[in-house]
Amino acid sequence: MLKKILGTILCATMAFVAFTGCAGSGKKKVGVSMPTKDLQRWNQDGDYMKQKFEAAGFEVDLQYAGNKADTQLSQVENMINSGCKVLVIAAIESSSLGTALDKAAAKKIPVIAYDRLLMDNENVSYYATFDNYKVGQIQGNFVKEKLDLDNAAGPFNIEFTAGDPGDNNAGFFFNGAYDVLKPYIDSGKLVVVSGQKDFASVATPEWSTATAQSRAENIIGSNYADKNIDAWLCSNDSTAQGVVNALDARYNSEGRGGQWPVVTGQDCDIVSVKNMIAGKQTMSVFKDTRTLAERTVTMVNQILNNQTVETNNTYNNNKKEVPSYLCDPVFADKDSIQKILIDSGYYKASDLGM
Numbered sequence: 001m002l003k004k005i006l007g008t009i010l011c012a013t014m015a016f017v018a019f020t021g022c023a024g025s026g027k028k029k030v031g032v033s034m035p036t037k038d039l040q041r042w043n044q045d046g047d048y049m050k051q052k053f054e055a056a057g058f059e060v061d062l063q064y065a066g067n068k069a070d071t072q073l074s075q076v077e078n079m080i081n082s083g084c085k086v087l088v089i090a091a092i093e094s095s096s097l098g099t100a101l102d103k104a105a106a107k108k109i110p111v112i113a114y115d116r117l118l119m120d121n122e123n124v125s126y127y128a129t130f131d132n133y134k135v136g137q138i139q140g141n142f143v144k145e146k147l148d149l150d151n152a153a154g155p156f157n158i159e160f161t162a163g164d165p166g167d168n169n170a171g172f173f174f175n176g177a178y179d180v181l182k183p184y185i186d187s188g189k190l191v192v193v194s195g196q197k198d199f200a201s202v203a204t205p206e207w208s209t210a211t212a213q214s215r216a217e218n219i220i221g222s223n224y225a226d227k228n229i230d231a232w233l234c235s236n237d238s239t240a241q242g243v244v245n246a247l248d249a250r251y252n253s254e255g256r257g258g259q260w261p262v263v264t265g266q267d268c269d270i271v272s273v274k275n276m277i278a279g280k281q282t283m284s285v286f287k288d289t290r291t292l293a294e295r296t297v298t299m300v301n302q303i304l305n306n307q308t309v310e311t312n313n314t315y316n317n318n319k320k321e322v323p324s325y326l327c328d329p330v331f332a333d334k335d336s337i338q339k340i341l342i343d344s345g346y347y348k349a350s351d352l353g354m
């Protein structure tokens with residue numbers, strides 16, 4: 001009997017909470033929609049955002065969508081229905097949230113595209129990100145300098161691995177790097193031995209490590225029996241990790257020797273930083289997710305307080321020029337780990353096995 005009464009009270013309380021949202025607490029609720037828990041960075045983005053929004057007096061509804069665009073759509077719709085006053089979204093597929101964005105607009109809920117631009121819909125209020133084209137340029141320039149393309153005789157062999165075609169950022173990263181390297185490919189100083197050099201051929205659905213690895217294994221098996229690979233331009237760390245696994249088989253297990261290639265990445269994921277320490281990934285690009293989370297909280301506060309929202313750029317999403325704030329990506333290699341990642345408190349030395 002007592003159990004039954006307690007059960008009834010609990011149910012009634014839960015129903016009340018669900019109905020009122022956070023009206024009782026007097027706090028405004030922000031919906032934060034992240035793509036996946038599978039990649040390290042989104043866990044950090046989500047955690048920082050939760051911390052920083054809570055510290056600024058908000059309630060946070062943080063959801064991860066398991067890299068499924070339809071799950072993300074229903075999560076965002078639930079956020080709208082449950083009383084969120086503002087939405088922060090890192091989209092899985094840049095164009096697939098239109099119906100939710102329209103619903104948000106009907107309820108006058110501002111939407112911030114987080115890291116990845118929401119495309120093909122006018123109901124995107126602001127965009128907070130890093131300079132994604134610049135990320136690619138940093139990677140491309142690194143390869144150019146490491147191989148000394150302006151002075152060395154060459155030719156050098158290179159392969160490319162890019163990101164998820166549904167992620168609007170992936171093209172920016174690839175183009176940023178390719179635009180730096182194209183003149184050397186055109187002149188024959190850089191040779192893409194597989195012949196795969198357009199974005200569609202080198203893209204990696206879901207930025208998957210396993211997919212990047214099996215593609216790299218195929219490329220190595222079919223093209224590099226008697227050739228060395230001088231560079232592998234990877235757009236981010238999760239794909240670089242797959243490529244490094246494939247290179248490990250070619251250069252270490254098979255003992256065929258040769259110079260380990262220059263391998264690029266982005267994010268400074270722990271696994272990749274360890275690979276940098278081991279000399280298997282040559283560089284990464286550090287995008288301090290604390291900075292992006294802070295910027296997003298600032299934007300939300302400015303929007304909700306009717307203040308001028310600070311931006312430093314605009315991005316066209318095929319429907320409007322979205323006012324944007326671009327944070328600065330930072331080059332990272334083995335020698336800068338201590339300063340950029342440990343001294344700044346981003347990682348503990350023990351996280352990196354140091």
Ligand code: BGC
Pocket residue numbers: 039041115116163167169170207236237238266267287
């Ligand atoms: C982000 C990268 C990340 C990639 C895979 C991109 O949209 O900008 O930092 O590596 O998604 O999660």
